[in-house]
Amino acid sequence: MVTTGKIFIVKEEINLETIALKLKDFRTEENIEFEDRELKLIKEITDIKMVEGALQGTNLQDRVIDIYRRGEKIPTIQTLEAPFIFSEHKGTILLSILEKKLQANSIANQLSKILFITTGHIVEARINPEMMKNFHEQNFEDTKVVFFDAVDIPNVNKLSLYGSSLADTALYNDYCSHGKVWYVVVKPKGYGFIVGVTRDGVVTIFSRVEKDDFINYVTNEIYPLILKSKEMS
Numbered sequence: 001m002v003t004t005g006k007i008f009i010v011k012e013e014i015n016l017e018t019i020a021l022k023l024k025d026f027r028t029e030e031n032i033e034f035e036d037r038e039l040k041l042i043k044e045i046t047d048i049k050m051v052e053g054a055l056q057g058t059n060l061q062d063r064v065i066d067i068y069r070r071g072e073k074i075p076t077i078q079t080l081e082a083p084f085i086f087s088e089h090k091g092t093i094l095l096s097i098l099e100k101k102l103q104a105n106s107i108a109n110q111l112s113k114i115l116f117i118t119t120g121h122i123v124e125a126r127i128n129p130e131m132m133k134n135f136h137e138q139n140f141e142d143t144k145v146v147f148f149d150a151v152d153i154p155n156v157n158k159l160s161l162y163g164s165s166l167a168d169t170a171l172y173n174d175y176c177s178h179g180k181v182w183y184v185v186v187k188p189k190g191y192g193f194i195v196g197v198t199r200d201g202v203v204t205i206f207s208r209v210e211k212d213d214f215i216n217y218v219t220n221e222i223y224p225l226i227l228k229s230k231e232m233s
Helices: 016-023 101-116 129-137 170-178 211-232
Strands: 003-010 027-034 037-051 054-069 072-089 092-097 122-124 143-149 159-162 180-186 195-198 202-205
Touching (some): 016 037, 016 072, 054 101, 072 101, 101 122, 129 180, 159 170, 202 211
Antiparallel strands (some): 003 092, 003 122, 003 202, 027 037, 054 072, 072 092, 180 195
């Protein structure tokens, strides 16, 4: 089972207590006509609580999906559950949403609207290309995949390398001279799983892990990269 999350930065000055107050008991309902039925879609935030200095909660959002039964298409409501965590590090509030990229983006925009009325106040976290390169090179022995973007070779948009001992190849050094490390898949030292990280803050653990394990890894290994990158920008 794959566990995926995406990390964001809260741009505005706000504290965790205020965030908790604004998110607590948030709920909206929308009645929609779907074919010959009226369906009620609910968005709500539940389980708001402080855990070890971080604010945790769950975003629940209904959507309509089709179920096929004996050749008939039956619309039904599916509820998507996405845990999220706000935490403060070095004066910056970071947000992790345990969901795939597009859905995490949508939830981040929704949280921005709840907290600040409009979108744009919760933004993507970015990791500096040089920091990504350093992250990869700290895990040379267990790197599985490296993707490069911003390639300066005409008609080539991206480059990729697969396999172990990538650091020892002349091709890796050549690719570094032509592009920037965008995505790496490594087995990080001290952890028993394989993880993929992109420069825009998407973290994928290719193993079955608990939410706390995911947050522990992100907090200890990825947040420092983001905060250092923020200082460099």
